[in-house]
Amino acid sequence: MIKSNAMLDAKGLACPMPIVKTKKAIKELGAGEVIEVQATDKGSKADMKAWATGSGHHYLGTIEENGVLKHYIRKATAEEEKAEKQHPHVVSNEELVNVMEHEKDAVILDVRESAEYAFGHIPGAVSLPLGELNGRLNELKQDSSVYVVCRTGTRSDLAAQKLTEEGFKNVINVLPGMSEWQGPITKLEG
Amino acid sequence: MGIQKWTAAQVASRIIQKNKLFILDVRNEDAFQDWKIEGATIQHLNIPYFELLDGVDEILEQLPKDTEILVVCAKEGSSVMVAEMLSEDGLDVSYLEGGMKSWSEYLRPVKIGNLNNGGAIYQFVRIGKGCLSYLIESDGEAMIVDPARMIEPYESFVLEKGLVIKYAVDTHLHADHISGGRLLAEKTGSTYFLPPKDADDVAFSYTPLEEGKTITVGSTSVSVKPIHSPGHTSGSTTLLIDNTYLLTGDILFVKSIGRPDLAGKAEDWVGDLRNTLYHNYRELPDNLIVLPAHYSNVSELGDRGEVKAVLGDLFEKNDGFHLNELEFRKAVTENLPPQPNAYQEIRKTNMGKLSPDQEAQQEMEIGPNRCAIQD
Numbered sequence: 260m261i262k263s264n265a266m267l268d269a270k271g272l273a274c275p276m277p278i279v280k281t282k283k284a285i286k287e288l289g290a291g292e293v294i295e296v297q298a299t300d301k302g303s304k305a306d307m308k309a310w311a312t313g314s315g316h317h318y319l320g321t322i323e324e325n326g327v328l329k330h331y332i333r334k335a336t337a338e339e340e341k342a343e344k345q346h347p348h349v350v351s352n353e354e355l356v357n358v359m360e361h362e363k364d365a366v367i368l369d370v371r372e373s374a375e376y377a378f379g380h381i382p383g384a385v386s387l388p389l390g391e392l393n394g395r396l397n398e399l400k401q402d403s404s405v406y407v408v409c410r411t412g413t414r415s416d417l418a419a420q421k422l423t424e425e426g427f428k429n430v431i432n433v434l435p436g437m438s439e440w441q442g443p444i445t446k447l448e449g
Numbered sequence: 450m451g452i453q454k455w456t457a458a459q460v461a462s463r464i465i466q467k468n469k470l471f472i473l474d475v476r477n478e479d480a481f482q483d484w485k486i487e488g489a490t491i492q493h494l495n496i497p498y499f500e501l502l503d504g505v506d507e508i509l510e511q512l513p514k515d516t517e518i519l520v521v522c523a524k525e526g527s528s529v530m531v532a533e534m535l536s537e538d539g540l541d542v543s544y545l546e547g548g549m550k551s552w553s554e555y556l557r558p559v560k561i562g563n564l565n566n567g568g569a570i571y572q573f574v575r576i577g578k579g580c581l582s583y584l585i586e587s588d589g590e591a592m593i594v595d596p597a598r599m600i601e602p603y604e605s606f607v608l609e610k611g612l613v614i615k616y617a618v619d620t621h622l623h624a625d626h627i628s629g630g631r632l633l634a635e636k637t638g639s640t641y642f643l644p645p646k647d648a649d650d651v652a653f654s655y656t657p658l659e660e661g662k663t664i665t666v667g668s669t670s671v672s673v674k675p676i677h678s679p680g681h682t683s684g685s686t687t688l689l690i691d692n693t694y695l696l697t698g699d700i701l702f703v704k705s706i707g708r709p710d711l712a713g714k715a716e717d718w719v720g721d722l723r724n725t726l727y728h729n730y731r732e733l734p735d736n737l738i739v740l741p742a743h744y745s746n747v748s749e750l751g752d753r754g755e756v757k758a759v760l761g762d763l764f765e766k767n768d769g770f771h772l773n774e775l776e777f778r779k780a781v782t783e784n785l786p787p788q789p790n791a792y793q794e795i796r797k798t799n800m801g802k803l804s805p806d807q808e809a810q811q812e813m814e815i816g817p818n819r820c821a822i823q824d
Contacts, residue, residue: 273524273526274498274522274523274524274526274527275498275499275502275526275527275530276526278498278499278502279502282499282502301808301812302523302524305477305479305480306477306497306499309477309478309479309497309499310477310497310499310500313497313499313500314499
């Protein structure tokens with residue numbers, strides 16, 4: 260079960276309606292939120308991906324269950340791409356791969372939405388969406404090294420600042436993050 | 450301004466008559482790049498419909514004033530939406546009924562010629578996919594060769610001409626389209642022939658198509674002589690009709706030759722393919738009319754929309770006949786075009802091992818045939 264903030268039922272609708280309705284529904288969504296679109300039109304998969312990418316939204320993936328296609332799209336956030344990163348300790352994607360090989364007890368904390376995590380994440384990474392961080396801090400050990408990752412490094416920057424404020428000693432932001440991740444990955448089979 | 454609905458048949462006529470047409474294809478870019486309506490006099494513009502949801506103003510400048518505009522999408526819905534928007538802006542536009550799905554399924558019959566003892570041979574051109582099937586009729590009887598999945602066009606053709614379908618033949622186990630052979634045989638009680646070497650694994654009964662066993666259409670004997678011609682598949686069989694027409698299946702095309710990799714490894718059948726083309730075919734009379742099962746490019750269509758060539762001319766002009774052994778091996782095993790869409794599933798369906806529903810069958814057949822060694 261993949262978590263989403265909203266669900267749109269476009270089952271039984273033919274092209275162009277699944278996209279027309281998704282476009283409308285996504286307007287109601289908060290920035291960074293995820294919508295699940297259920298459709299039965301087979302062509303909707305390629306179109307949804309192309310449309311989302313073209314309009315700046317983030318197409319997460321599609322799973323098929325009993326003839327129903329479930330598309331997951333995350334609404335674009337204008338600030339996210341431009342925001343200046345504040346947290347001083349950073350590593351590159353490549354350096355993180357090295358860390359994974361040598362620092363076995365390091366924690367990789369993935370602060371993207373759980374749907375983003377589901378469609379592809381670093382093996383062993385802990386999923387804790389940025390929005391849930393405050394309430395779930397006790398799930399993490401303060402004295403371990405925490406490598407924080409998101410899609411482009413912005414949400415992980417905010418999370419890294421927060422963790423440091425809360426007393427975590429060694430918090431490192433991973434840049435740029437999953438958008439350009441070339442290392443090992445655990446993927447949902449669509 | 451109203452919008453007009455065009456059928457696939459109307460679009461095909463435009464292409465064959467070489468009339469100008471501007472196609473606004475509103476499918477996504479990948480689908481357009483993979484496969485589109487082609488013709489010497491056709492211009493294209495590809496703007497996905499989902500980029501036009503807020504309006505068509507931005508593309509108006511890119512549309513011609515003096516050429517008819519046809520909006521095309523996958524199934525029709527999006528093209529109607531875009532056509533309506535353009536119409537509201539004062540343009541006269543049309544859309545393709547049934548979209549690319551109907552384009553893929555449209556069959557256009559063309560008479561190729563009369564037969565010596567009466568009767569005739571017709572070519573059914575599946576222009577959207579580049580597939581060619583044949584109907585041979587004599588004395589009220591008909592044989593269909595390499596029938597398409599959609600059998601309705603053959604059924605209405607024989608009804609109109611007062612014919613009875615006696616035989617359905619596949620020259621080989623197809624990998625690019627789902628054969629209508631079995632369905633035709635079931636519905637009309639006709640005999641379904643398939644080369645036994647391609648039928649090792651099939652899950653249904655059939656009559657073997659074998660060299661030396663001539664089939665006769667009509668009592669005045671239009672002879673159909675099978676010639677084993679392996680290379681595209683191990684069972685590939687050429688049919689010599691009425692000692693005049695050579696149905697070459699997927700072995701020899703007008704501009705290219707068949708690829709040996711769709712039923713296994715290309716290397717396995719290079720020798721067979723070369724032997725068929727360079728020895729078996731060379732022994733046949735030069736004046737035979739070659740009628741292949743595919744074409745790759747609309748430039749291969751004749752003035753009436755037919756695809757045919759004289760065997761002797763192909764010996765001279767088709768590059769496939771002018772390669773030494775090493776060049777030949779390279780040509781048929783390296784740098785081959787992508788395989789046809791869903792070709793493994795299509796083969797399994799033709800073996801009777803898969804029974805996808807109608808919609809799944811349509812999806813599987815999307816795109817060009819890609820059975821030649823070059824596009």
